[in-house]
Amino acid sequence: MAPRFAPKSVQFVFLYTREAHPGENYPAHRSFEQKLAHARAFREHFKVERSILVDDLVGTAHKLYGSLPNMTYLIGRGGRVMFRADWTDPPTIEYALNYVLNSRARRREGLRLAPFYAEFVGYRWNDPARFQEGLARAGQQAVDDFARVMQRWQKQGLRPGRIELNE
């Protein structure tokens, strides 16, 4: 997606945070060097081409933006938040980017478009098998810890802050 939007001056970066699911292979960070090593392993495994920025060891940047494990923010030229989501989903990002870029282009053409506050419910692709693969890569502890949390969530029913729809 990044090359398609590069001619439109959209830069794509990845901000490396704490380990969401620490395990034997990739435990919780205790030094900045370790965090850098995990970020390099991530880059090599997924062949990440975007710039990777690494947050400090206590998550100063991550906390200011909400502390969630896989959020996305689109920040416009000048520093205003144009779109954000509590999960990262490429088709949703592409939709938001096209919306912002097209609206801007139409404004430049002279159309009277006033910015306003808007929200919508996103639909993200969820692949449990791939997610479990990721946990296994982190180590058996990550698999077990997640299974324990899943059991708790199932017992509790509604998870605060999550959107569930009966459509």
Added chain:
Amino acid sequence: MANLAEIEEYNYSVFVGSEEFVSFRTLVPVGSSAPDIQATVLDTGQSIRLSEYWKKGDVLIEFGSFT
């Protein structure tokens, strides 16, 4: 310099579930100014401010980790 307690609190060693989905909704809403944080560029080891990106154009930031 961060102390060990702060490091261990942020970098939990056991996943217990992300509790920040509710507070996320009111933090840094669309239309507001994004926090201008500083981070280390993995390739170069240099420090960079996010504003260096948004001075040049739009910037799409994904947050995450290997795990």
